[in-house]
Amino acid sequence: IPIIFASSILFVPSMLKQFFPESVPVEDFTNMFVPGHPVHDSVYALLIVFFTYFYTAIIFNPMDIADNLKKSGGFIPGIRPGKKTAEYLDQVLSRITLPGSFFLAFVAVVPFLMLGSFNVSFYFGGTSVLIVVGVALDTLQQLEYHLQMRNYEGFLKKGRLRGRRTY
Template sequence: MFLQNAATRLEGNNVMLILFELVIWFVIILGSIMLVMGVRKIAVQYARRTATGGYEKAAMAGSRQYIPLKLNASGVMPIIFAQAIMFVPSLIGGSSFLKETATGIWMQTNYSDIFGFWYNVTFALLIIVFTYFYTAITVPTNKMADDLKRSGGFIPGIRPGSETSEYLDKIMSQITLPGSIFLALLAVFPAFIVKLMGVQQGWALFFGGTSLLIMVGVAIDTMQQINSYLLNRHYDGLMKTGKNRKAVA
């Protein structure tokens, strides 16, 4: 489909338009990478027992001194949940008690077209709602606060325990809003360029949605695993070199 659309556009001497669309696609990919990798770092300090039996603020050697809260902790699940529900309005509109009514006809007409205005407005709102819902389930701020307290850690200016949990909840709510809006815009962007730019529907699907986010997420995860593997090999090589030097000495 992608190659067919590209060939058709090249035959129509639309090279500049194709280049413009490729630039837009590149910008969307960059935005998707920012959405996947974006985090809010919450500074953390740890208490260390002193010789007198008291505690002092100190950094634990080699430990991470912040809690990374992801901008989009829910991934692509809100889009999947929203897509699973979007058939319901047209199904209700086509039911026996609404089929012949103006409301039923309106629902069937507007919610059967995945590139339609009302379909995508509803789709975007559902994505935002499900992003908050799924984030609340998958990011256990209570457990994070308890684990932090047990390890002797605390957020500067925030009491350990329930206040820490409430603070993390507040921060998650703040960063989830822009993350959910961007996720919704990414999901409805194909419809946007179809209606406003006249792009073919098959070509427009490459400009956003679940597949693009999955592709970006898999690429980032693969790169991180490769970097981790290379670091481990480098570390193992240093360890072997050190042992060989000791044996020679």
């Protein structure tokens, strides 16, 4: 999602060029936001880092998670339930999000850098790699669940997994 948000923001300069096709300053400005240009790539990376934090803050609410843990009787060992748990989760989330956002920016920007460096016409973006890997992992997980369900005898009988029979 952060890559999609960043890409959407970077379409604004090209839209300006369509509204002011004769303007030289607008053309000079929009030329800086062509993929492969250092300004484009650095702004793209910064926007990805920003939107990663933004999206994480919207999706993951440490206070809600802490309340749900407390209500279900769960806890984090060494951390008091409630506000302390929320603070701990927020701290861990901040530490995890920074390297994750840098990696996401790296995966998204490297294809632009390679495209500009090697002058290749074939483009296989970082976002495509993320989608392919995500779909492959999901497919493997579904296959594993399916195989487990085939070997399960049922909860009304013995309720255990059937193993291979060796004679």
